[in-house]
Amino acid sequence: MVPRLGDVRSALEGWFDPRWAESWDAVGLVCGDPDEPVRRIVLAVDAVPATVDEAIDAGAQLLVTHHPLLLSGVHGVPADDPKGALVHRMIRAGVAHYVAHTNADVASPGVSDALAERLGLRDLRPLEPLPDDALDKIVVYVPSDGAAALIDALAAAGAGQVGDYDRCAWTVEGAGTFRPLEGASPAIGTVGAIEQVAEARVEMVVPRRARAGVVAAMRAAHPYEEPAFDVYEQARLPGSRGTGRVGELPEPMTLARFVEHAAAALPPTVWGVRAAGDPHRIVRTVAVCGGSGGSLAEDARRAGADVFLTADLKHHPAVEAVTERGGDGMALVDAAHWATEAPWLDAVAAALAQRFGTTVDIRVSRRVTDPWTLHSPSTSADAPSTSTGSQISS
Numbered sequence: 001m002v003p004r005l006g007d008v009r010s011a012l013e014g015w016f017d018p019r020w021a022e023s024w025d026a027v028g029l030v031c032g033d034p035d036e037p038v039r040r041i042v043l044a045v046d047a048v049p050a051t052v053d054e055a056i057d058a059g060a061q062l063l064v065t066h067h068p069l070l071l072s073g074v075h076g077v078p079a080d081d082p083k084g085a086l087v088h089r090m091i092r093a094g095v096a097h098y099v100a101h102t103n104a105d106v107a108s109p110g111v112s113d114a115l116a117e118r119l120g121l122r123d124l125r126p127l128e129p130l131p132d133d134a135l136d137k138i139v140v141y142v143p144s145d146g147a148a149a150l151i152d153a154l155a156a157a158g159a160g161q162v163g164d165y166d167r168c169a170w171t172v173e174g175a176g177t178f179r180p181l182e183g184a185s186p187a188i189g190t191v192g193a194i195e196q197v198a199e200a201r202v203e204m205v206v207p208r209r210a211r212a213g214v215v216a217a218m219r220a221a222h223p224y225e226e227p228a229f230d231v232y233e234q235a236r237l238p239g240s241r242g243t244g245r246v247g248e249l250p251e252p253m254t255l256a257r258f259v260e261h262a263a264a265a266l267p268p269t270v271w272g273v274r275a276a277g278d279p280h281r282i283v284r285t286v287a288v289c290g291g292s293g294g295s296l297a298e299d300a301r302r303a304g305a306d307v308f309l310t311a312d313l314k315h316h317p318a319v320e321a322v323t324e325r326g327g328d329g330m331a332l333v334d335a336a337h338w339a340t341e342a343p344w345l346d347a348v349a350a351a352l353a354q355r356f357g358t359t360v361d362i363r364v365s366r367r368v369t370d371p372w373t374l375h376s377p378s379t380s381a382d383a384p385s386t387s388t389g390s391q392i393s394s
Contacts, residue, residue: 002359005096006034008041008062011355012100015348016110020130020241021103026068031087032096038062041352043345044365045338047097051365052086056093058363063090064348066111066341068099104344106130108240111290114343116245118265119286119309127244127287128299131236134208139201140218140229141176143188147200153221154202158210170203176228187223208233244289244296244310246303252284255307255331262309262333266343269336269368270375275307276322277331283307290340297321301330311337338370 009029021027030047040060044051047069055063069083077084090097105111108126116124138159142150154160155167162168176199180186189195206214211231218229253261256279263273286307287300293310294317300308301321308321313334322329345364352362 002037002039003356004034005029005032005036005038005062008038008352008356008360009034009098011352012064012098012348015351016100016104016107018103020106021101025102026071027099027101027103030069030097030099031091032062032098036061036094036096038096038360040361040363042363042365043349044367044369045341045345046369047086047099048369049086050367051369052089052095054365054367055095056089060095060363062096062098064098064100066099066101066104066344068101069097100348105290106241106243108242109347110241111341111344112243112245112288114347115288115290115309115340116247116286117347118343119262119288120250120265121245121247121286121288122250124245124247126238126240126242127246127289127296127303129238129240129242132239132241134236135234136206136208136211137203137232137234138206138214138218138229139203139232140222140227141174141199141201142222142224142227144173144198144200146223147171147202150202150218150221151204153217154204154206154214157214157217159204159206159214161207162205168204171200174199174201185225187225205234206231244287244293244299246285246287246300246305248285249283252282255279255281255283258283258286258307259333262335266335266339267366267368269339269370269372271336271339271370271372272375273333273335275331275333276313276318277307277329281306281331283331288340290344291337297330297332305330307331307333309333309335309340311335311340336370336372338368 018027038061040058041062041064042055042058042060043064046067047065069086077087079085079088113124140150151167151169160166160168175196177196179194180189180191182191184191188197255275255277259273259275283306285305287303287305289296289310292312294313297308297317308330313332318332321332349362349364
């Protein structure tokens with residue numbers, strides 16, 4: 001069955017939850033009818049005239065991009081505005097547009113995972129880990145013969161989800177005792193008499209955002225007039241999500257060789273790949289961040305990285321990074337912003353293909369939308385020379 005746009009959006013938001021996006025970001029569905037069928041999807045880093053043309057010419061019903069088209073707040077999309085014109089063109093052509101940006105950056109797997117895997121890194125961990133989603137634990141005491149039905153009700157309300165498992169619960173048998181007072185309508189026992197009942201203690205984890213719904217479902221499903229329960233807020237521990245990744249190369253190599261390796265592994269751009277650091281230093285542990293990750297250089301150093309690969313690095317932080325510790329600072333590799341994020345498109349395409357099979361034709365745009373389109377090496381006679389120039393540029 002051909003999926004609807006709403007089905008594709010649900011899949012994307014399951015992998016890249018919009019709640020993970022930065023507050024300034026603009027992610028999600030930009031235009032499109034969730035009830036319309038989607039037979040072809042084009043993925044690109046940027047929504048620009050060339051990639052919109054590509055989606056329209058391909059007969060796609062959906063263009064998925066990493067970078068937002070409407071990042072800054074807008075109050076309208078008139079057709080005589082450059083970005084408004086793109087929105088109008090997509091709507092007229094029946095092409096929906098969806099964005100996964102900083103929510104994809106921190107996802108696991110996300111943008112930096114795809115970059116790290118393209119470089120062959122192993123044993124990946126977040127460079128700047130985020131805490132797992134806030135969790136509670138609900139503990140409920142219920143007559144033993146009603147435990148299974150209560151677990152079903154709590155699970156239906158969102159409790160008991162642990163990784164790829166649902167309806168996860170822990171129970172232990174015990175005895176509950178109580179005395180109904182005047183005005184009570186006990187399900188078990190009589191007013192004024194002490195009662196003892198074989199009960200199960202049921203424990204389940206609950207996403208904090210689902211707390212109210214789970215408690216309401218518990219009250220509705222519980223046989224007692226006044227159920228006994230506790231809700232505990234769990235500590236938020238670092239999880240698998242976060243910005244950037246740190247990993248290990250299969251074999252150590254020199255910085256110069258690593259730059260050659262990166263230039264060959266990443267999609268080619270005029271910008272190429274450049275490095276700051278001793279070309280002969282040995283590189284084993286590598287930190288990466290797709291896109292502009294210069295602010296994470298100190299995190300990369302603390303993580304024990306020999307080199308940090310990202311994009312859009314600035315002069316002064318780069319000088320500081322490679323001249324600290326008596327000239328033995330961490331090396332830096334600066335690649336094109338577009339090239340560090342483009343590998344994510346293939347990862348998303350593979351995930352979509354696995355989810356929807358052959359019902360959807362999925363295409364990754366190979367159009368280079370990196371804005372830097374000209375490059376000329378310095379040729380001044382008094383420019384400093386380097387014996388490794390051919391090794392650290394492409």
